[in-house]
Amino acid sequence: MRTRVRGWRWRRNPLRRRSDVLEAWMVLAVGLLLFVGAPLAGAVAGWWAHGEARAVATEQRADRHRVRAEVVGRTPDSLPSVQGGREHAYRATVRWTDPDSGPRTGTARVPAGTHRGEVIDVWFDGKGRSVLPPPDESAVWQHTLTLGLCATGGAVAGVLLARSAVRGALDRRRMAAWEREWALTEPQWTRRRA
Numbered sequence: 001m002r003t004r005v006r007g008w009r010w011r012r013n014p015l016r017r018r019s020d021v022l023e024a025w026m027v028l029a030v031g032l033l034l035f036v037g038a039p040l041a042g043a044v045a046g047w048w049a050h051g052e053a054r055a056v057a058t059e060q061r062a063d064r065h066r067v068r069a070e071v072v073g074r075t076p077d078s079l080p081s082v083q084g085g086r087e088h089a090y091r092a093t094v095r096w097t098d099p100d101s102g103p104r105t106g107t108a109r110v111p112a113g114t115h116r117g118e119v120i121d122v123w124f125d126g127k128g129r130s131v132l133p134p135p136d137e138s139a140v141w142q143h144t145l146t147l148g149l150c151a152t153g154g155a156v157a158g159v160l161l162a163r164s165a166v167r168g169a170l171d172r173r174r175m176a177a178w179e180r181e182w183a184l185t186e187p188q189w190t191r192r193r194a
Contacts, residue, residue, distance in 0.1 A: 019170045019173055019174050022170060023167070026167070030159055030160075030163045034156060038155035038156045039152060041152060042148040042155065043148065045152075046151070048147075049144050049146075049147035053140040053144060057136075057139075063126045064123050064125050064134050065124060066123055067123070068120075068121060069094035069108065070094060070095050070118070070119050071092050071094055071116055071117065071120065072105070074090065074092045088112040089112065090114070091107050091108070091110075091130075092107070093107055094107070094120075096122075106124075109122065109132075110122065
C-alpha cells in the first residue's frame with residue numbers, strides 16, 4: 001500500500017533536492033498555462049480570425065453579386081467540382097439580363113442535377129468571373145471556432161511538449177546525481193573498491 005505525502009516538494013526537509021523544487025514550480029506553471037494560457041491563446045486567435053474572416057466576407061460581398069440566370073447548355077467535358085464542401089457543381093453556359101448592358105451569356109458553376117432551362121442563382125465577381133458565394137455568418141463563425149480550437153490545441157501541445165523536455169532533463173540530472181552518490185556508497189555496502 002502506497003502512502004502519498006502531498007506537497008512534499010514545497011516543504012523543507014533533508015531529502016528534498018533542487019530538482020524537486022524545480023519540478024514543483026514546473027507543475028504549477030504547467031497547470032497555469034494549461035488552464036489559463038491555452039484558453040486565452042485560443043480566444044485571442046479566435047478573436048483575430050473572426051475579425052479577418054468578417055473583413056474578407058465584407059470585401060467579397062462588396063465585390064460579388066448574385067444573378068438569376070437560365071441554364072442554356074452544359075459545357076462539354078466539364079468535370080464536377082466540390083462547391084464549398086456541400087455538393088458537386090458543374091460548369092454550364094447560363095444566360096441572364098444585366099440591368100446595365102442587357103442580355104449576357106457566360107459560363108458559371110451550377111449544382112449537379114441542374115437541367116437546361118432551369119433558373120438558378122449564380123455568383124459573379126466584379127470582373128465577370130463565376131465565383132463561389134461570399135461566406136455567410138455561419139461560415140465566419142465556423143472559421144473562428146476552428147482557428148480558436150486549433151490555437152488552444154497547439155498551445156496545450158506546446159506546453160505538454162515543453163513539460164516533457166524539462167521533466168526529461170530533470171530526470172537525467174537526478175540519475176546522474178544518483179550515479180555519483182552510488183559510486184561513493186557502493187564500496188561501503190559491497191566491500192568492493194570503485
